[in-house]
Amino acid sequence: MSNRSNAALLLMDVQNAIAGRYADAAGADVLHPFRRALEAARNRGIPVIFVRLAFREGYPEISPRNKMFSRVADAWGAMSPADFGAQIHEAVQPLPVEPIVTKLRVSAFVGSDLEVILRSRGIDTLILSGIATSGVVLSTLREAADKDYALTVLSDACLDADPEVHRVLVEKVFPRQADVLTVDAWIDALD
Incomplete structure (x- = not known):
């Protein structure tokens, strides 16, 4: 892994509208x-760095041709930056900095x-975590x-609706472009 000063942890889409569905469904502390x-x-x-999905009021950024996002209002409710669904989940609240x-x-x-x-901070290594593995993690990794960027994926800090x-x-696709580690293995490698 690259020098820590050149790395950043990305927590992606761990926001109420998305993370809440996984936390509620599992009934366990999936976060x-x-x-x-x-x-x-x-x-x-x-x-x-926290990454979230949000849109302007009325969703002017969403094309009706976009199969995934054209259903966002129905699936997730209000998703403007000020709405509850777009806020980072309480389990992983960001610090002001x-x-x-x-x-x-x-x-x-x-x-x-x-x-x-990333450029302004000289970051060249990304540690990826997020919801969903087949969504934001896959797209951001690619x-x-x-x-x-040098890449590490934290396999157990990624969730997907489909376990397979x-x-x-994490076992076959990501290792072609990233190191794939559990959170514990990543922490051990830092020490």
Whole structure:
């Protein structure tokens, strides 16, 4: 792994409208690995960047041709930056100095200022976590790899509605472009 000062932990789409569905459905503390990664990064001086999905009132950014996002209002309710659904889940609240990047599509880079923040801080290594593995994690990993970032995916700090899709991605697809570690293995590698 690259020098810690050049790395950042991305917590992606761990917001009420998305994370809440997983936390409520599982009935367990499914966000525990996210919290452990967050605490480890903070304790070691690794910058943390939160990424969320949000739209303007009335959703002018959403085309009716976009199969996934054209249903967003029905599936998630209000998703403007001020709405409850777009707020970071209480289990992993950002500190005032930790940026919250708002994106407009699946990848953390699309429609956001993420790349400007990364460049301004000299970050060349991304540690990825998020919901869903087959959504924001996959799309961000692919785009970040094309942009030549060094990548680590925290396999247990990623959630997907389909456990088999999650397994295939973290075991077969992601290792082609990233190191794939559990949160505990990542923490051990930092020490």
